[in-house]
Every structure is written in structure tokens, then in C-alpha cells.
Amino acid sequence: MLMTSLMLTGCYPPINDITTDPFDPLPLYRHGQQVPYPERFGDIQRKKYPLVRPRIFQVSPTELLEVIITVVKDETSWCDVRVDVDNLQLTAVAVSRLFRFRDDIVLQVRSLDGENEAIVHMRSRSRIGKSDLGVNARRITSLFREIEKRLQQNNRLVPQEDERS
16 A cells, blocks of 8 residues: 555645645635745646636525535535634535545635625645645545535536636
């Protein structure tokens, strides 16, 4: 297993902090201290993970946050979930199954031009290691897919990628 992990490391970029907006990453805090997003990760991330971008949804910000909370409640690897309804923000910790590694997560819903249009920004950062083996990028894209699925089940419109970032 260790040999497989070492071989896989070469397939993934040496980054452990992924954000939907490398130019303006959401602030992430650990023990009350802000954890800076390494500026050098931005170019690497855009090349290796082009699908990790903010997502626009044709629903109100409040409704979108409610859907996100429902999705996160079903995610068994997430714990310490905290929701700041006033700022439309959610923080959590994801715990890996095998080694119990902890990754910090923050996401925020922002209103766009109309009251029925919102955008989601997200950041996921591994606490340990120089490479996350793609886990954080997969976490973001899979969460967005699940949000899309839930909105489609409720007959809501399919989201758009944010072309502004």
C-alpha cells in the first residue's frame, strides 16, 4: 500500500490546498489563525484542476445554502460542521477513512445580480502533507455535482460555471 501511495504521488501536483478562486481564496482558519493560501498554488491548480471553479446556481442564496447543508449532512466523512447563516458560510472538517487525516473546508454562498441567482465558492485544505493526491479537488467537484443533483431532483435549473474567474 505504501508503494502504491508513493507511485501515485508522482501523478498529482505537490499542492494540498484547493480553492475555487485562487485570486481571491476564501479565508480558512485553524486555531483562530488564518491559514494563507500559497500564491504559487494558483497556476498549478488552474492547469491540473480546470474544473475546480465557482459555480452559479439559479436559486436564491438562502435556498442554495439549505441544499448545501442537506448534502453535507449526508456526507459521512464530514464532521465539526458549522453554519453561519448570516454570512451564508459553512465550515467543516473532512476525515479520511483509512489514515484519519483531517482536511479543513470552508464554503460560502454569495448573491449575484438577482435574488434568484447565487454563486458558491469553496476551499479545501489538507492539514498534513505536501500533496493531497487530488482529494481536495475531488471533494469540491463531487460536492458541486451532488448540489446539482439535488437541485435537479427539486426541478431547479442546472448550474453554470462562473466564466468571470
